[in-house]
Amino acid sequence: MTTPTTPDHITWARVSSCYLPLANPISDAKVLTGRQKPMTEIAMLFVEIQTASGHQGLGFSYSKRAGGPAQFAHAREIAPAVLGEDPNDIAKLWDKLCWAGASVGRSGVSTQAIGAFDVALWDLKAKRAGLSLAKLLGAQRDSVRCYNTSGGFLHTPLEQLRVNASASIAQGIGGIKLKVGQPDCALDIRRVAAMREHLGDAVPIMVDANQQWDRPTAQRMCRTLEAFNLVWIEEPLDAYDHEGHAALATQFDTPIATGEMLTSAGEHWDLIRHRAADYLMPDAPRVGGITPFLKVAALAEHAGVMLAPHFAMELHVHLAAAYKTEPWVEHFEWLEPLFNERITIHNGRMQVPTRTGLGVSLSEQARAWTREVAEVGVPVN
Structure with missing residues (x-):
């Protein structure tokens, strides 16, 4: 007769608020249209979990420009809910964390805090x-x-765009994305034309308007940009204008990409059912972590939609590798100082790490940039 073993359980969790400074203030179309200020830092929310058997896990979420303190405050409040729980029961724990803060909803800051857990x-x-x-x-x-x-933002002069693009291609990166959406559309067209001439016809180019066009402008720009053989036109309209995006996706040959600003699986389903994206761009930290991301990916696969996860390549390289059709992953080197490990790029492709888990660990620099920490439970020595 065998004696039943006691399931492993979570005994300790640490929540950390870390601010990653950017070397140069970052401007996209939202800045040039006066809706936002240049971005100077990224607020990172880290969660570290340990079990009675000594197993450990690291997760993260993030916020740009605003929202970092709110994410940390919510994560600190709900952290006790994981203590004593079996870490295998991930879906159950997601629901428990969601109910712990149910009065603030099931999207936005609340689910982004859950995402790190x-x-x-x-x-x-x-x-x-x-x-x-x-x-x-x-x-x-x-x-x-x-x-x-990262090399194609609107604050970057055209000549520097050329330098950045050449450096990325030499590094082994497979495509280049340019920011567009300036108040003067002619400037956008000139920059795209110059980059296509510089890179030639074989290099994939994408553009991103960051939701700054109205419907008439988007119609005209999508028509003009057809000539440049782009991989996609990203967020030509407001992120929640699913009908407008669907009309563009139907009318033009160039694929429409959107979804990065959505913060739940339900919001993505509304986008998918409207056929509003040729490329879906879910962001795992924004939708609440891997558990809801997998739901979004399943919906996208069923609908025959292509996938291009937004930001956080350290996480999304794994999720994209598990998607049925060939995805794109966004290369941003911004988060690299936070981790001790690096992702390898070769021949236009990002190599999926073979290290266990995410394959990353927090660097001493990340600890140095940490402003607030909250712990619950007792760590295993």
Whole structure:
């Protein structure tokens, strides 16, 4: 007769608020239209979880420009809900954390705070299995197509755009994304034309208007940009204008990409059912972690929609590797100082890490940039 073993359980969690400074203030169309100020830092929310058996997991979420303190405050409040729970029960824990803060809703800041816990639980589960997150989920491929965004912001002069793009291609990155959406559309067209001439016809180019066009402007710009053989036109309209995006996706050959600003699986379903995106761009931290991201991916696959997760390549390289059709992953080197490990880029593709879990650990620099910490439970020595 065998004696039943006691399930492992969570004994400790640490929530940290870390602010990543950017070397140069970042401007996109939202700045040039007066809706936002240049971005100077990124607020990172880290969650570290440990079990009685000594298993550990690391997760994160983030906020740009505003919202970091709110994410940290919500995460600190709900953290006690994970203590004593079996870390295998990830979906159950997501629901428990959601109900712990149900009065503030099931999207936005609340789910973004939950997302850091959810990612930490998946990281722990993959580590315990001795697998990378991609392998745990069922990888379709060992590398994914990648494109660079950080070199193409609107504050960057045209000549520097050319330098940045050439450097990205030399680094092994497969495509280049340019920001558009300036008040003077002629400037956007000139920059796209100059980049296409500089890179030639073979290099994939994407553009991103960051929701700054109205419907008539989007119609005219999409028609003009057809000539440049773009991979996609991103967020030509307000993120919640699903009907407008659907009309553009139907009318033009160039694919429409959107979804990064949505903060729940339900919001993505509304976008998908309107056929408003050729490329869906879910952001796992924004939708509440890996658990809801997988729901979004399943809906997208069923609808035959292509996938291009937004930002946070350290996480999304794993999730994209598990998607059925070939995705794109956005290369942003901004988060690299936060981690001790690096992702390899080669021949236009991002190599999926083979280290267990996410394959990243927090750097000493991340600890140095941490402003607030809250702990619950007792860590295992």
